[in-house]
Amino acid sequence: MNLERLPNEEKLSLCRKYYLDVKRSALGLLLWTAVLTTWITIFQHFRAEWGEVGDYLSFTIPLGIP
């Protein structure tokens, strides 16, 4: 399939389809940013207080006093 060969209407419909995907992707990005930011804030704040659970969830545990 060559882009220049398509008639204009098909190009337009292709554009529309891809744009929809781009919009959904942007929505997904927003959602994930929100979720991750919330989770990371919660984790960093309460990690020390959660004790064992906090350690269990941690990939790297920093040295020193929290």
Add this chain to the structure above:
Amino acid sequence: MNASDTDEDSYNERTALVPSENPEVQSYSPDADHTPPDSTPSKKPQVTRRAGPAAADGVGGGGGGSSDQEADAEDEELTLKYGAKHVIMLFIPVTLCMVVVVATIKSVSFYSEKTDQRLIYTPFSENTSSVGRRLLNSVLNTIIMISVIVVMTILLVVLYKYRCYRFIQGWLILSSLMLLFWFSFMYLGEVFKTYNLAVDYPTVGVIIWNFGAVGMICIHWKGPLQLQQAYLILISALMALVFIKYLPEWSAWVILGAISVYDLVAVLSPKGPLRMLVETAQERNEPIFPALIYSSAMMWTVGMASPMDAQRSGQETDEEADQRSQGAEPEIRPSRSFPEDDLEEDRGVKLGLGDFIFYSVLVGKAAATGGDWNTTLACFVAILIGLCLTLLLLAIFKRALPALPISIAFGLVFYFSTDFLVQPFMDNLAAHQFYI
């Protein structure tokens, strides 16, 4: 850590393709007399052997007899211009890879810590009492490593010759999976430990999953060219870091030297495995696997919207060029003519990933052991000069060339001379406050 076979496989197949500069580059400056038999001579420097058949009845007919004097002079100029452009196109990724490796070495101490763990391919320890014994051990390590590489290369070529494409693809996918997920996981862990951050498993999982999945798609399927290039640079850097960490000191230097010699032999000698690989790929008009080669221009034109970067492959039957020159053109014909405004097309130059890896290993080792910026910088400059010379030779000889020997030779010379001669000199000057 004892690396598993897949780790070594990935290293090997990248080394296997170490020297292949795609011979299509020979299209740079065609003299009509020197065009290969199955292509049509053409005035346009971008017409390659592969696109030859596609251009069969096009410009070829008109351009065939026109190997004029002025065409030659024009071609010379274009060669130089494109040659310089391609040198820059390769400088940037090589530099980026080395910068990533050196930055990691300098900041994350994990990769420059002395460890007694070794890869299973270098079983002899370098913690011996005498210098002679240490030298012997490093030579033995090198022999083992090089034999493994040779065996793997030959295996790869044999598989390719007998068209076991599925097997090769599976092998490549497995090794890039390992690199993209496991090594980057380790790398991320070390970076977080260095900066003393607390990170939780879910976050790490999300990061690694995204990085790895997008990487697999970009490298083995389709993706934006720059993203693919970025991923190839990153995995080369990761691989180089693994080598820097797990290869013992002296063995690393001897291995670098030995692999340059192997590279030279494998690519230039008539029965060399790499040469056979490149020639077989050419005969079959197929691109060599994208997971092994860094390409500075696009390979596929299907579905790609940028005509400027499109490579005219012999298998491509749709030609936008034709569209441009002839207006609406519904049917698809195998032969196309190349219009005059094709001059912007750029096929780019290809460099094997193994080259990236070993250049970075050299510079990284210089940064790790010397600990000193003079040496690192000297090695960096040496490698770039070597790369320049290699590309120059490529433009002259127009065939696949090994990219390792010249650069590594310069790099080694510069490393040892800077480390043993220039550095003490500068230290003394500084100590005695003597300015020259």
